[in-house]
Amino acid sequence: MDTLEPGMLLLADRGLYGFDMWTRAAATGADLLWRVKSTLSPRHLETLDDGSWLAQIIPTSGKNRQQRTPRTVRVIDYTLDDGRGNPEQYRLLTTILDPADAPAEELALAYAQRWEIENTFDELKTHQRGPRAVLRSKSPPLVEQEIWGHLCCHYAIRTLMRDAATAGSHDPDRISFIAALRITRRSLSHSSFSALLS
Structure with a gap:
């Protein structure tokens, strides 16, 4: 106050x-x-x-x-x-x-x-990190670094959502974070796998 x-x-x-x-x-x-x-x-x-x-x-x-x-x-x-x-x-x-x-x-x-902030907390804690996941870092500086990593990842996914919505003339709030997260995870796993094959 x-x-x-x-x-x-x-x-x-x-x-x-x-x-x-x-x-x-x-x-x-x-x-x-x-x-x-x-x-x-x-x-x-x-x-x-x-x-x-x-x-x-x-x-x-x-x-x-x-x-x-x-x-x-x-x-x-x-x-x-x-x-x-x-x-x-x-x-x-x-x-x-x-x-x-x-x-x-x-x-x-x-x-x-x-409610946007509540949705963001849910996206970060429940979907991006996982509902039971705990931070792995053991020292305060590394915990801070890990949190920043999660925030940067969330920001990158939200930026992709905004870009996709803008390209399709849609409201970014109408794009599903869970769907965008799944697509991002799939594209990253395919990229890593194809890099291993070449």
Whole structure:
């Protein structure tokens, strides 16, 4: 929290929300955009033109919670349907109270982009390295070197994905990392094998 300052937008997932943490983060002057459980029921104040609404939040537990000063927030509710019959409801809270400063749709898109880092961690840890693989290096400098190797490999695969998507006029986010990783591994193993034969 010490590095937060005005002009920043702090995004957080629903497992991190708590009234006290929200209050501390908001006090830094940074803008907040946090997903909360859809069961959180802020007190409705006013519905805004973009479909979002102003509300007040209070602590949901703890001593003297009714005496605490409520915080005014803007609530953005929406549903995403993955097309497989699993629509998921989202509820976002933000300190950006005026839709003219950041419309609800823009904030929902910003929250969706937050998942890019989660996808990257999954690509690196689960698919590229393997789910049970541990780093082999035994000393801190070699561990750092091994991590950099994994990051460079990931970057190279992502660059190939971007180049392929651009050549085909597609969004790079629509290209499968797992498929690109398999193709890369096959092409590397064929290259090594053919080099041994010649």
